[in-house]
Amino acid sequence: MAGLEDLYREIILDHYRSPRNRGELPSPPAQRVEGFNPLCGDEIVVTLEVNDETVSDIKIGGTGCSISQSSASLMSAAVKGKPVTEVRDLIRTFKGMMSIHESTLPGKDSQDEADIEAREAQLLDVDSLGELAALQGVVKFPVRIKCATLSWNTLAQGLDEAEAESEAGSAGA
Amino acid sequence: MAGLIDVAQGLDVETLRKDFPLLAQEVNGHPITYLDSAASSQRPRQVLDAMREYDETTHANVHRGVYGIAEEATHRFEAARVAVGRFIGAPNPSREILFSKNATEGLNLVANTWGRTHLHPGDSILLTEMEHHANIVPWQMLAEERELSIRWIPIDDDGALILDDLERLVDGVKLVGITCMSNVLGTLNPIGDIARVAHAAGAVVVADGAQSVPHLPTDVSTLGCDFLAFSAHKMLGPTGIGVLWGRDELLTPLPPFLGGGEMILDVRKEGFTPNDLPWRFEAGTPPITEAIGLGAAVEYLQAIGMESIRAHEIALTTYAMNTLAERFGDDIRIFGPKDPIQRGGVLSFAYRDIHPHDVSQILDQYGVCVRAGHHCAKPLMRRLGVNATARASFALYNNESDVDTLANALAETGAFFG
Numbered sequence: 071m072a073g074l075e076d077l078y079r080e081i082i083l084d085h086y087r088s089p090r091n092r093g094e095l096p097s098p099p100a101q102r103v104e105g106f107n108p109l110c111g112d113e114i115v116v117t118l119e120v121n122d123e124t125v126s127d128i129k130i131g132g133t134g135c136s137i138s139q140s141s142a143s144l145m146s147a148a149v150k151g152k153p154v155t156e157v158r159d160l161i162r163t164f165k166g167m168m169s170i171h172e173s174t175l176p177g178k179d180s181q182d183e184a185d186i187e188a189r190e191a192q193l194l195d196v197d198s199l200g201e202l203a204a205l206q207g208v209v210k211f212p213v214r215i216k217c218a219t220l221s222w223n224t225l226a227q228g229l230d231e232a233e234a235e236s237e238a239g240s241a242g243a
Numbered sequence: 244m245a246g247l248i249d250v251a252q253g254l255d256v257e258t259l260r261k262d263f264p265l266l267a268q269e270v271n272g273h274p275i276t277y278l279d280s281a282a283s284s285q286r287p288r289q290v291l292d293a294m295r296e297y298d299e300t301t302h303a304n305v306h307r308g309v310y311g312i313a314e315e316a317t318h319r320f321e322a323a324r325v326a327v328g329r330f331i332g333a334p335n336p337s338r339e340i341l342f343s344k345n346a347t348e349g350l351n352l353v354a355n356t357w358g359r360t361h362l363h364p365g366d367s368i369l370l371t372e373m374e375h376h377a378n379i380v381p382w383q384m385l386a387e388e389r390e391l392s393i394r395w396i397p398i399d400d401d402g403a404l405i406l407d408d409l410e411r412l413v414d415g416v417k418l419v420g421i422t423c424m425s426n427v428l429g430t431l432n433p434i435g436d437i438a439r440v441a442h443a444a445g446a447v448v449v450a451d452g453a454q455s456v457p458h459l460p461t462d463v464s465t466l467g468c469d470f471l472a473f474s475a476h477k478m479l480g481p482t483g484i485g486v487l488w489g490r491d492e493l494l495t496p497l498p499p500f501l502g503g504g505e506m507i508l509d510v511r512k513e514g515f516t517p518n519d520l521p522w523r524f525e526a527g528t529p530p531i532t533e534a535i536g537l538g539a540a541v542e543y544l545q546a547i548g549m550e551s552i553r554a555h556e557i558a559l560t561t562y563a564m565n566t567l568a569e570r571f572g573d574d575i576r577i578f579g580p581k582d583p584i585q586r587g588g589v590l591s592f593a594y595r596d597i598h599p600h601d602v603s604q605i606l607d608q609y610g611v612c613v614r615a616g617h618h619c620a621k622p623l624m625r626r627l628g629v630n631a632t633a634r635a636s637f638a639l640y641n642n643e644s645d646v647d648t649l650a651n652a653l654a655e656t657g658a659f660f661g
């Protein structure tokens with residue numbers, strides 16, 4: 071049985087209680103994207119500024135549960151000041167960590183936890199995630215995965231839109 | 244205390260709980276405390292057994308074979324229809340009870356048949372702010388296609404409909420869609436009063452009985468609405484079957500909903516002749532085993548008595564509202580009417596500023612099953628100013644000990660989030 075401490079790690083509760091980079095950047099110039107979790111009605115607003123291929127600033131607005139809010143807060147801290155390519159890698163790694171759950175869902179051949187963790191470590195460079203690795207336990211609670219990935223999907227959309235706009239801008243110039 | 248109330252109302256909860264195999268399960272090392280019957284209720288052995296017995300001894304397709312078991316299957320299927328009709332007081336059960344997939348499909352049936360034949364560009368529909376999406380979206384789909392406008396009956400801060408302005412709101416409206424009981428607030432709406440005003444204005448009234456039929460005595464001959472939709476799985480029956488009741492005189496002229504077998508009298512290359520009521524609205528092989536299960540569920544509810552069930556749920560709701568208020572004071576906000584007589588056994592609440600997802604996650608650790616989310620009522624959520632609520636809902640098999648377990652687990656939740 072997955073315990074609560076797997077889900078609610080101390081870092082997660084800390085980011086939930088005191089979220090980092092809270093608020094909204096003025097848009098424009100910032101890119102503003104909204105994400106919805108249709109299951110629960112939670113809503114996240116990511117505003118980000120991309121300059122010189124770098125996420126120079128990011129803020130998180132909206133409301134949600136401890137998992138979606140802390141994931142967004144952790145994400146904002148992890149990507150702020152990072153080159154866009156690195157941010158995209160991070161999104162991929164994070165979402166990879168969140169999709170491993172399929173092999174752990176009940177009904178599949180149950181593997182013991184050590185096994186799963188070994189596979190996770192192999193598949194992903196979880197160490198590269200730093201504090202974000204605290205969210206790993208969410209995969210044991212499949213209904214909460216969407217909470218954890220909401221802000222990441224929203225950020226990915228924001229990067230796509232920023233890129234599309236800058237391409238349109240440079241094409242016009 | 245539990246004993247006193249139960250004896251007074253003649254409902255022996257401790258004995259009837261034994262009829263429900265699922266209630267003997269454990270969750271996360273705790274006996275299950277099932278408080279999500281508004282989403283789907285548990286089934287008694289009597290229902291499960293009736294379905295299995297039918298499958299093992301009698302199953303064949305209905306309305307087709309002339310051999311023995313096919314005839315018996317048809318007989319039992321139609322008997323279930325009549326039993327459900329009598330349960331809700333339908334004047335003409337063998338014609339007015341249409342089996343659907345669920346309440347949602349029943350409401351879509353009305354939108355697609357009555358709606359398409361009676362609603363034209365510029366017409367208006369009146370709904371309430373507390374409707375489930377099942378009684379909103381079918382009308383929005385039709386409104387988009389037919390250029391209809393939708394008006395809304397607002398609610399007050401206690402979750403009651405504001406009806407002062409009803410006559411003006413209903414003026415020129417062709418259809419009123421209204422829930423008998425809110426699945427979020429528990430509010431019981433005065434269907435009869437609203438129907439009188441609506442009928443005087445020439446509108447038909449479509450009632451959503453998904454939450455009320457399982458918990459309150461229902462008599463459509465006096466209720467006032469013209470259509471009533473509900474689902475078996477919320478009233479101790481199986482999933483996969485629901486009911487739409489409609490007045491004979493309104494159903495009779497309607498065109499079919501879905502096309503196929505069963506719903507026709509004749510088919511030629513040039514066209515088809517639709518079948519009589521109720522089969523015109525039941526294209527294809529119906530959920531036969533499920534109809535048998537629904538029949539058994541209705542029999543079970545009737546044996547206990549809907550008056551007793553309602554009395555038990557009022558007592559339990561009162562106990563729950565008092566317990567939560569005493570233990571958590573201002574930390575808990577219960578949505579909806581304050582008087583348990585004005586509501587069903589559905590308690591949506593906000594606990595401090597802890598997100599409902601987190602509340603229900605921690606409660607699950609103690610075996611307590613409550614729903615967290617928008618409960619398919621997003622316009623209502625917006626009106627309440629929240630994204631989601633946690634919701635505990637009761638059925639005849641819940642007792643005061645379930646409420647105490649909920650309260651204890653909520654206290655743990657509070658401690659966890661500090």
Ligand SMILES: Cc1ncc(COP(=O)(O)O)c(C=O)c1O
Nearest residue numbers: 345346347375377426451453474
């Ligand atoms: C008030 C109300 N109406 C309609 C429905 C839809 O029921 P079903 O999903 O069985 O069609 C529900 C169930 O959630 C409900 O609570």
